[in-house]
Amino acid sequence: MSEAVEALVIGAGPAGLMAAEILSQSGRRVLVVEAMPTPARKFLMAGKSGLNLTKDEPFHAFAQRFILGSGGRLPPHPRGYFDEEESRFGPAEVMAWVRGLGIELFTGSTGRVFPVGMKASPLLRAWLSRLRGGGVELRTRWRWIGGGWRFETPDGPRDIRPRVVVLALGGASWPRLGSDAAWVPWLKDAGVGIAPFRPANVGFRVSWSAPMARHFGAAVKGTALRAGDLASRGEWVIGRQGIEGGGVYEISAALRDGAAGRVDLAPDLDRAALAARFSRPKGKLSLGNWLRRVLEDPVKVALLLEWGRPLPGDPAGWADLTKGLPLRHEGPMAIETAISSAGGVTWDSVTKAQELRALPDVFVAGEMLDWEAPTGGYLLTACLGSGLHAGRAAAARLASMAAG
Incomplete structure (x- = not known):
């Protein structure tokens, strides 16, 4: 017909x-x-x-x-x-x-x-x-x-x-x-x-170490992400398979196309202020507990330990790493899961x-x-x-x- x-x-x-x-x-x-x-x-x-x-x-x-x-x-x-x-x-x-x-x-x-x-x-x-x-x-x-x-x-x-x-x-x-x-x-x-x-607007696969499992589902707040010419201050989420959420989606085009990603875990502090915080004596505290006192956020500490190795040995190095933590991933998730x-x-x-x-x-x-x-x-x-x-x-x- x-x-x-x-x-x-x-x-x-x-x-x-x-x-x-x-x-x-x-x-x-x-x-x-x-x-x-x-x-x-x-x-x-x-x-x-x-x-x-x-x-x-x-x-x-x-x-x-x-x-x-x-x-x-x-x-x-x-x-x-x-x-x-x-x-x-x-x-x-x-x-x-x-x-x-x-x-x-x-x-x-x-x-x-x-x-x-x-x-x-x-x-x-x-x-x-x-x-x-x-x-x-x-x-x-x-x-x-x-x-x-x-x-x-x-x-x-x-x-x-x-x-x-x-x-x-x-x-x-x-x-x-x-x-x-x-x-x-x-x-x-x-x-x-x-x-x-x-x-596009997609999460990225990450092979997390075992200690990161306790943070699955956690929202990452108060960070700034950058990849290529794209930047974001939005929240994102640590998932079992990797990272996703609005903050990641805003830079996903550049990440997908091969640009290196960086995370600023303390975007409202400059390097000098951060270095001063990292100058606090560690004493008998474990590294994790010391970092939690400095950054006041266990999720940020977990990311710093996960993606920051080899770890620095001085306050300036810690400040630099916190302001420019490499965003390590294994590529975008499947297109079937992408928003667009x-x-x-x-x-x-x-x-x-x-x-x-x-x-x-x-x-x-x-x-x-x-x-x-x-x-x-x-x-x-x-x-x-x-x-x-x-x-x-x-x-x-x-x-x-x-x-x-």
Whole structure:
């Protein structure tokens, strides 16, 4: 069976739903298809511990947290939804859009923005209701199987004949929630450039010594981490398999790509002040007890003893080690465990409108594109913004078809 539609959106995550919303606002018939039984599963999972929508900070600072697939920082005037001269969709726009759904927001002490209720489900329900009211049709358990726009459905194979398509199929992290990168070979065969997927916002494997077992699950607070050009003051966690958490995720791109990591265990003290502390006589105290008196934190002491060997023998050496402890790891954890992924459709494979050069009238949004950013609201804002940008471009293409 074959069905004609004006606009087809494949993928019902934040990017796909935003593209569908923009297309429906232009008066088009929009069909959204989703392989999973329900939409936006990764979005809902992210909201279980508190849905961090965006980061309330100046747009320029916000945009500089993104890394494009070239491996460099975002340029001053990058494409599309990050372009201050065009269709900017940053923190202020996200907050206005969410409030337009009737969801109240609050901003935490770090600038992170959350719904008052903290959960994703009320926002998603309100959004889906608005989409239905706008004529958007959502079909679940429709899996794209290539061969043009052919889908495996509960009722057997179906073919769609769209005038424009927005692909929002996700990256390669959390495949059990739908982002399984099954689309890669079909786009490659069509001539689309695909950068290999790599884990982003991911923990790192560490083979701990036996004494570290007592600290598994402990939060590491009050440290500063650095790798390459990336830095973090966030908390992180010592786990059985290694290290993870927001503080690690902020520098994970550099660590993953081979930069050496360093931990400052006392970022609010300079070396002279630390050296003075380490000048305290050890007396009959064990090394561990002496260090606990100096650093006043057993977790920091454990890390110092774990990663600092050979240990120094003088106060200045202890101060230097405490301010620049090597972060020793054996590489990133599996991409399946990562919060997000780098890699995907290369930027030279799309136009500024996010249209695939190899497939005219097909637009791409969300984590399919080769970009990455830390957690803290950046990921979701970019997915929404890229969906909006692709939706606008697809709507404009339909309008030009009608006029032409």
